[in-house]
Amino acid sequence: MVLDRLLLLPKEGDGYAARQRCGERAGVIGIGVNLILFAVKLAVGVACGAVAVVADALNNLSDAGTSLAMIFGFRIAGRPADSEHPFGHGRAEYLAGLFVAAVIVLVGVELFRTSVEKIFAPEPLTIDRIGVILLALSLLLKVGLAGMYFKVGKRIQSAALEAAGTDSLTDCLATSGVLVSLGAYAIAGINIDGWAGMFVSGFILYSGWEALRAAADPLMGTANDPALAADVRRIVMEERGVLGVHDLILHGYGAGRTFATLDIELPAEMPLIEAHNIADRVERRIQGTLSISVTVHIDPVATDDPEADRLFVLASRLLTSIDTRLSMHDFHVVPYRDGRKIRFEVSCPEDFGMSDRELRRAFLRRFLRKSPRDRAILHVDHHFC
Secondary structure (H helix, E strand, O other), X not given: OHHHHHHXXXXXXXXXXHHHHHHHHHHHHHHXXXXXXXXXXXXXXXXXXXXXXXXXXXXXXXHHXXXXXXXXXXXXXXXXXXXXXXXXOOOHHHHHHHHHHHHHXXXXXXXXXXXXXXXXXXXXXXXXXXXXXXXXXXXXXXXXHHHHHHHHHHHHOOHHHHHHHHHHHHHXXXXXXXXXXXXXXXXXXXXXHHXXXXXXXXXXXXXXXXXXXXXXXXXHOOOOOHHHHHHHHHHHHOOOXXXXXXXXEEEEOOOOOEEEEEEEEEEOOOOHHHHHHHHHHHHHHHHHXXXXXXXXXXXXXXXXXXXXXXXXXXXXXXXXXXXXXXXXXXXXXXXXXXXXXXXXXXXXXXXXXXXXXXXXXXXXXXXXXXXXXXXXXXXXXXXXX
C-alpha cells in the first residue's frame, strides 16, 4: 500500500498520463538507489583494492543512467500524436532501452578487460568488515529495487521496467560473487578478484544483450500476442451475422497504442448497409473493450449456392490432405466456361516445407482430378501473427 501511494500506481482504465507518472517515479527511485549503491561500493572497492567491487559500483552507476533514460523515454512517449508521428511517440521507450542496453554492453566490455589484467597481475586485497557489511546491505537494497521494478512493470505493462528488474536481480548475483571473492581471500588467502570481476562483467554483458533484444524486438516487429489475438477474434465472432474472421494483424506503437486490421466474413446476400453497420459495431466493441483502433474489411461469402458449397468442401479437404495446418479464406466462385472458377487465399505457416509454387502445383493436381471442369486460383497468405 505504501508503494502504491508513493508511485501512484494506475488503476484499470486510467490513461497513459497516469502510466507515465508512475514510470517516471519508478525511474527517480531507481536513480536514487543506484547512486547510493555506486557511492558505497566505490568507496569499499577503493579501500579494499578490489576490482570486482569497483566493477559492481560502475554497474550501479550505469543502472542509474538506465533509470534516467527510462524517465526520458516515458516523457517522450507521452507526447501526443502530431503530423510527423501520426501514431504517437510510444516507441520512444524502446529507443531509450536501446541506448541503455548499448551503455551496459560497453561497461561490461571495459570491465572484462580490466578483470583480465587483474588475473595476470593480481594485487593484494584489504578486507574491511564495515565494507563487507555495507555490501551485504546494498544487496538487500537491490533486491527491494528489483521487486519494485517488477511490480510496477507488471502493473503498467512496461517491458523496460521489467527488464530493469531483471537487471537488478543480475546485480544481486554479481554482488554475491564479490562477497564470495572477499570471503575467499579472508578465509583461505586466495585472490580470485580478477575472476570475480570477469564473473560480474559476464552478467553485465548478458544483461545488456537481453536489454538489446527486448528493446529491438518490438521495433523490428514481433508476432501478435496470442491471448490478445484470441480476445479480438472472440469479440468479432460474438457479433450476430459474422461467419468468420481472418487476416488479423496487430501493430504496436508503444503501450496503449495498438492498431489492428482484420477481415470479417459476412453473407454475400446481406444488404450493404447492414454489413457496414456490423463492421462499425465490431470496431466500436474492440475499441471499447481492448482499447485497440481497428480497421475492418468485409468479405462476402455465398451461403445459398450448393455448387459453391461443394467446391468449398472439396478445396478444404484437398488442402488438409497436403498439410492439416493449411486453411483457406476469401473463397469466391465465378462462372467459367462449362464449369466454375474458384479463387481463395491459403493461410500457410512459416515453417511449412513447400514453396508457394510447389503448394499451388500440389493443390491443382488434386483439384483437377476431382473436378476437371473447374479451375482454381489460389494465393498463399503467410501468417503475419
